[in-house]
Amino acid sequence: MDLLYKIFLDPFVQMGTAPDLLVQTLWEGLVGGVLYALIALGYVLIYKASGVFNFAQGIMVVFAALTLVGLHELGVPAFAALVVTLGVMFLLAIAVERIILRPLVNQPEIILFMATFGLTSFLIGFGEFVFGGEPKIMITDELHLPGGAIDFQVLGGLVSLQKIDIAAAVIASMMVAGLAAFFQNTRIGRALRAVADSHKAALSVGISLEQIWVAVWFAAGIVALATGIMWGARSNVSFALEIVALKALPVLVLGGFTSVPGAIVGGVVIGVSEKLGEFYWGPLLGGGIESWLAYVIALVFLLFRPQGLFGEKIIERV
Amino acid sequence: MGNILGNETSVGAVQRGGPGGNNSKENAMRVTHIILGLAFAMASAVAAPAQAQDSIYIPLLTYRTGPFAGSGIPIANGMHDYLTMLNERDGGIGGVKLSVEECETGYDTKKGVECYEAVKGKKPVIMNPWSTGTTLQLIPKASVDKIPILSMAYGLSASALGNDFPWIFNPPATYWDGLSMIFKYISSKEGGLERLKGKTIGFIFFEGGYGREPIPLLEQFAKDYGFDVKMYPVTVQEMQTQSAQWLGVRRDRPAWMIMWGWGAMNPTAIKEAAKINYPMDHLVSVWWGGSEDDARPTGLGAKGYVALNFSAVGANFAAIRDIQKYVVDKGESQVAAKDKVGESHYNKGVYNSVLIAEAIRNAQKLTGRKVVSGEDVRRGLETLDINAARWSELGLPEFGAPLKVSCTDHNGHQATYLQQWDGRKWMKVSDWVAPMTDRVQPLLDAAANDYVSKDPAWPKRTEPCDKTS
């Protein structure tokens, strides 16, 4: 009886008695969710266009952030470093297309997935080799990203919104909107959708697969850089970040592997549920349930709707 | 006669499938075979490397990669640079050069044990695992392999009992000593530990062997002084996203927060604490949270944050200046910048190497041999006696509290001090605080008993006790 009370009633009582904490938790969940969504966005872009599940997205985030900070440390001014980093991500996209995608053109998905494992391992070694393993501080001031917080005295308590989090949410939404518009309205966007539907048909219409792949990996690189900046600003830039990238998988499951708005919605849902779960129900289990809660949520969701909220229903033919 | 791998131009060859023609397949296979062949040849050429008979081998288990590199790099540099300085300036110890080799573990226990197995054959005289997890796994092996383990201020607290753990040493203080010293500091700020009755004390810790060590003593104190303990575990995956834990701190409003973190956990925790406007001078960390790299990302926002320390901070010591001269300036060091020398964790690495050097010196004195072995260094460790005068002789006056280890006490339970972050650097804010030995000793005895009784085959101590020199 006591247990039932603890599980079903007490958390809501807590929510009611301290509504400012509830709002704060919701906000933290939202911010976390937006950051997950940014990582998921990278996955979606690449999966949509090349059918590859890019496991290396996480390390690309770290790599982009490290390049930016590393260049700045060498004396390059912030915005110039930003441009150079974009250039580096472009080179990376070309290299990936040349070395990984082209030789493995017709292979089953799992082989391409494994190849991105190899890419991850390579980038970890390369990144640490070039930049060193010491954690670095993200150059938020130099990029004119706002610091500090906005505090609201509301609901009998304090709700504090970090300005950098607000900036992250805004930037993420802008990116999603921009990408959605890009896919709908531009020629390259249409070509990307064509490639996502069928490689062979796209080839037969004259779309250059190689150019498309470079374009999409570069786009994923831009997203990775934005993600790296935001994540780096919240803690610091180190290789611990790539562990967080695994969290994007439940987001993808929820939102669908091929849907850009799905990544955002899925991210927010996972982020908020995770924080709420950890904060209100976590202490019952001794805390630390954040490490698996997202996956269990995704799992339960999968049992009822395997293609995710926005994904395409998979039709199999024998 | 075609070659072994088949004729590329054979038209009727069996289709081997896959992209690309037979040409690239054959070439690739040839290349693969050559690589594999080379690899096997190389591998078989790996014999136990010849060990120069006239040097002392010291392996350093370090982590310059991975999520804990932030903490591991300065320590590795400090350790390596001091020993290299001894080689360059004095020609080694007692005229025998030190052969220092790093083995990268990434703070992974499995890799740590693998490093141990790999270097075992080179006859190391001492082992520094730098990870509580690795130390715990090496403890049973030390007496069998005859290699003493120096787990300086980490590892198994109970290994302070020299009679039960003759091969393990953990000066200058155990985690339980450290916790008791934190409580002494809290007591000085509160006006007595009785004032804590009814309050809440939060404990945010790294979810692993290291972070869970102090919990029994913490719970004991909670019972004795009537305060409530709230636990905030942080798993390795959640190290960089601690907002849930610190939201909990906001909800529970503990009067004091005690932190037991490592690697990327510390800077994130300090950032989050500043975000929720937790009074930073009520956030106290064990010595491993006292690095500049932990507080610097938050900068002025972390002003007031307190940490224990057992070694002094700063480069204004003769020995450290020697390191600058003989090692850093000559390019032998891996420090990223000259001002990293003398930082908090760097000096802890230096402290570790001082202990190693003194142990070797003691071993040489006790046995009369120059090239000492693991067993000799064990005796050297057991007779460690670095008083204030000796610290000055070493060129490090007041670097650490006077340290004395004995056969029964492998720890020393020395005093530490507290340092506070002023926004840009560490300031010493207390004198040397001694641990509450009366509270800690019974727990140590009980823990050692528990450990030994669980394994009926645990060897009884047979090593004789040397009188201190």
Next chain:
Amino acid sequence: MLYRETGQFKTSYAADAAVFPILQDRIGIAAILAFAFLAVPLIFSEFWISAVLIPILVFSLAAIGLNLLTGYAGQISLGTGGFMGVGAYACYKLTTIFPEVNIIVLIVVSGLAAAALGTLFGLPSLRIKGFYLAVATLAAQFFLSWCFVRVAWLYNYNVSGAIEVPTRTMLGIPVTGPNATSVTRYLIVLSLVVAMTWVASNLIRGRIGRMWMAVRDMDIAAELIGIRLFRTKLIAFAASSFYCGVAGAMMVFLWFGAAEADSFNIDLSFRVLFMVIIGGLGSLVGSFFGAALILGLPIVLRSLPDALGVPIRAATAEHVQFMIVGALIIFFLAVEPSGLARLWQIGKQKLRVWPFPY
């Protein structure tokens, strides 16, 4: 010329359907086994046996386990580390409760515990396929990792959360614990691995293996011809987890001698997956090749600078190792997506017709 079948006639169906139909193969296997059992303990050094061969054998068994599930039954699983941990902790609890029972029996029994949990976590496979199933197994992995830390009963309420292996003897010789010699541990590991590989080989060639392969290749068609999908998948999960559990128990009891909760994290799952992919999905001998390559590579890379006389920092060696492993994975996948086992097969095929090209 050497690897010929001329003169070898099969006079019974059983002989025709044998696992090693060619006499040279049978001789080869016998030679390898004899070398492994008799020559290795005599020739190889302590370092080689305890730091190279035992790990390769243990990981080969784990790779075989994952291969059964992913290579033969086509179900992607990222929970290997968790299941290895289940086996290890089960063995620890069993030996705490029954200290007199032979440790090898307990290692095998702990595999059953892992199999039970594997079946439980395999239940989602009824509805989920492909990458989604991988996410579900990730849930299993993270949840099990969390349990290893939180459920204090598993590690006998040790303060440190780590488990130490107690000394167990067999016929008076210490088998586990710090006093067990590497040769003893090696022989036991080798025997277990050989026995379980033989079982796996029979499983694969039999009815169950064919059901798995049918499910992997086209599961809807398999269902149409009467194979019960759900049961087949669950059996695959059970068998795979059994092998992983035994491998985990061997890893702790016969290799490391201790473990902590973090020993069975996601990195372990990925490592075994690497071995399976590089070795070849759906191949037993590939599991051995994959394990040997992934485990042997760091050792070779670490000793290469010494052998060549080039000074290299430990951290740099680590970085270079990551880069080379990554590059090698991509290289192997590009050159031979079916892994080392396929290269081996091609090699044997060539040998059968050597010195002729075809």
